[in-house]
Amino acid sequence: MGFSHLSRPGESFSAAELTPSARAVFRSLVAGGPSTRPQIGEQLALSRPTMSASIGELERLGYVEKIGESQGSLGRKAALYRVGAGAGHVVAIDAGSTHVRLRVATLDHRLLHSRTYRLPTSHRLMNEEISRAVAEEFAAAATETEAGWGPLRAIGIALPSRVVGDGAERASTRQDELFTHFAPPAGPKLVLENNVNCAAVAENVYGVAQGRQDFAYIQIGLKLGMGLMLGGRLIRGRNGAAGEIGHLAYPFAPGHTPVAGEAETYLGTEALMQRVRDAWPEAPPPPPEDAGDLFARAEKDEVAAREQVERHAADIGALVASCVALVDPGLVVLGGGVGTSPLILPIVRKVANALSYAVSVETSSLGPDATVLGIEKLAVDRALDVVLAQPSP
Amino acid sequence: MGFSHLSRPGESFSAAELTPSARAVFRSLVAGGPSTRPQIGEQLALSRPTMSASIGELERLGYVEKIGESQGSLGRKAALYRVGAGAGHVVAIDAGSTHVRLRVATLDHRLLHSRTYRLPTSHRLMNEEISRAVAEEFAAAATETEAGWGPLRAIGIALPSRVVGDGAERASTRQDELFTHFAPPAGPKLVLENNVNCAAVAENVYGVAQGRQDFAYIQIGLKLGMGLMLGGRLIRGRNGAAGEIGHLAYPFAPGHTPVAGEAETYLGTEALMQRVRDAWPEAPPPPPEDAGDLFARAEKDEVAAREQVERHAADIGALVASCVALVDPGLVVLGGGVGTSPLILPIVRKVANALSYAVSVETSSLGPDATVLGIEKLAVDRALDVVLAQPSP
C-alpha cells in the first residue's frame, strides 16, 4: 500500500496524501454529519474494503474519529464516525458596522465558541474602530482555544464593503482598513467576502433558498446590496462589484440624467424617511420617528404610513424587476431592515412579476446570524481546499 | 488490454468505450486543430505509450485520422493527426428574422458546407415563414451531404426568442413555432439557443472577448438583448430570460411608473427614429430616412444628427451601467446595428464608467456570421458530449 511516508506521524503535515475515495469520504462526513461506514459507502458507491482503507487513512491523520457504534435492527453494530479534531477548525467573523460577531466552528459546522460585540456607535463605513474590535474579539477567542480543536485552518471575515481578490486593483476598496489594528496570523488562510454575499450564502445553505442553484438575495435597508448565486456559484464580478444595485442607472427616464449611486440614495432608508416627512399631512398623527416606526404604524393600518410604505414597496418592486430582467434568477430573497417587512412582500411580488418574468419573491427567514453563518461556510470551504489539497506535481 | 468489444468494428456504435486519455486526446484535437503525437502528448502530459494506445483506439473508431507527417529540424518525422470523419459533423442554423444562415462543419470546426437564405420580408417574430425556410435549407443541405462526413451528431438552431429547457414551462415562448414546418431527424441531438447568447459565445471564441471568463455582449438594434458569460459559463437564467434587458425597469424615476418592456421600446431603433423625427429642426436637411441614414449623417458631422446620436449613446451608456452594476462583467461588447456604430462607443464608455464601476467597452468585430458561429460552437460542444459519453453504469 505504500504507507512509508506516514511511518513518522505528524511529519508530513500539510502534504497529506489522500486517496480520492478518502477525500470523498471526508467530504461526505463534512456535509452529511456523523455517519456510519455503510451509510457513507452506500452513498458514495464505495466497496467495504475501500471504505476500510479510506477510514484508515483519515483516522491515522486524525481527520475523522469514531464516536460510537450504532443501531442495527439486525446484525453487527456499525461504527459511527465524524470529522475529527485533526481536521482543525475555522474562525468566522462578521465585521458589521454596528457589531462584530464571531464564531469558532469545526469543519462540519459544530459550534465551538461564539461571541458578539456591539460597537458603541453606528459607523457607516469600515474604519479603525471596527478593525480594533475585530482584533480584540479574535484575540479573546484565541485565548479560549481549547486543546483538541486542532489547527486553525481558515479565518473568514465578512465586510460591509466591496471585496476584491489579490489580482485586481483594490484602491477604491475599504477592505484594507480592516488590517490597521488587526494582524491575522500567517498560517491559516484568510477569506474575505462582502457581507451581503455572505448572507446570500447563508440563505442558500440554511434559509429559504436552500439548495437553489440560482437566486438573488437583495438587501434593502440603509444601503442596498445584492448577492447573486447563479449555477450554484457566487457571482463576484470582475472587480468584486457584482450586486452593487445601488449603482443602477437612476433616474432612468426620458429627459433625466442618471446620477452615480442615486438608486441607493433614493431607495435607502434615509431618503425614504425624508420623503415621508415631506409628504406627511398636517393632521394629528405626527410623522414617524424612523423607519421602524413607519412600518409599525403602517401595519396598524394608519393610512398615511400605509400609503408611503406601499409606494416604497412599488419602487423596490421595480428594482427587483431590473435584477430579474438581467439574470432571471427565478427566486429573489428580500433581506435587510426594510426588505424583511411583511407589508412590502406582496407588493414587491406583484410589481416584479408584472414588469418582468416569473419570479418567486420570499422574505429572508434567517436572523442576525445570517452573515456570520455565511462567512463560516465560505471559510470552511476554503479550509477543505487546504485539507484535501492534492500534491501539486 | 481487452479489445474484445471492438473485434467487430461498427457493432457497438454509440457505446464506444474510450479510456480517459483517449478522450483527452480527442478533445485536444478538437480544440487545438491538427497536431502531432508528441505535441499532444506534451500538452496533456501523457507518456508515449499512452499516446500510442489512445491514438490506436481513436483511429480504430475513425474518430481521428492521419493526415501526413510533419517537420523535425532533426530526427524522425512526426505523424500528424486530425479529427476524422467517424467523429461526424454538426449542422448549425441561425434562424434569424431576416435570413436563415446554415453551416455544416466537423467537430473541429472545419467548414463543410454553407448556405444563406434571405427571407423575402422582414419578420419581427418567429413564425411559420422562418420554420419553412429552416426546413428547406436543412433539406437542401442534407442532399449535399457527402459520404465521408460521418454521422450527423447535433443540430444547433439559434432563435430570436427566449429559449427554455425541457423542464420549464415554455408557454410564453415562441420557440415551438420553429417546428410547424421543420421536423428534425430523430438521431442527432437538437440544441436550441437564443441568438444573442450565440453571438456572445462567438465573441468568446473568435471575437474581442476571446478567452474571457466574464463579459456581457449587449446587442442594440431593433430590439435589445444581452448575452452573459460569467465564470466561463453562459448564464441562461431560470426561465431562459437572463439578458432580457428590454425589461429593465423603465422609466425608473421619482413620480414615474415603470412599464413592462418599455426600456426596449424606448431604446429600440423605431422609438429612436420617432424621437429624431419629432425633434428635427425645420431647416433644410430633411430628417433621416432610417437609423443607417441617421448614423451616416452623424459621422459626416451634421449637427442635428450628431446631437441625436450622442443623446442616444448616453441612454445606452446608462443601460450598460445598469448591467455593470448588477454583474460587474469587466468587459461589455456592443453589437447590433446601433451598437456597432463607432460614434456611440466613446460616449457609452464614458457614461458607463461614470455611473458604475470600471468596465471596458468594445465594439463587436464579428460580422453577420457571429450568431451561426456561436450556435455551431454550442452544437459541437453537445456533439462532443455524445461522442465522448461514458457508459452510465
Place this chain on the structure above:
DNA sequence: CCCATTTGTTATGCGGCTTTATGAAATGCT
C-alpha cells in the same frame, strides 16, 4: 445453541496508466 444477518478484514485481480528498455526511422558529420 445454532443460524441468518450485517459489518469489517484479508486475498486476489483488473483497468488505466507510467516508467524502463528496446527497436526503428530520419538527420548531420566525418
Place this chain on the structure above:
DNA sequence: AGCATTTCATAAAGCCGCATAACAAATGGG
C-alpha cells in the same frame, strides 16, 4: 557510405486505486 545523434514508436514490467470474493466477527431470534 558509415556513424552518432535525435526523435518517434512499441514492448514489457509494474504501480495505484479500486472492485469482487471469501472469510472472520459481532449481534439478535428461534
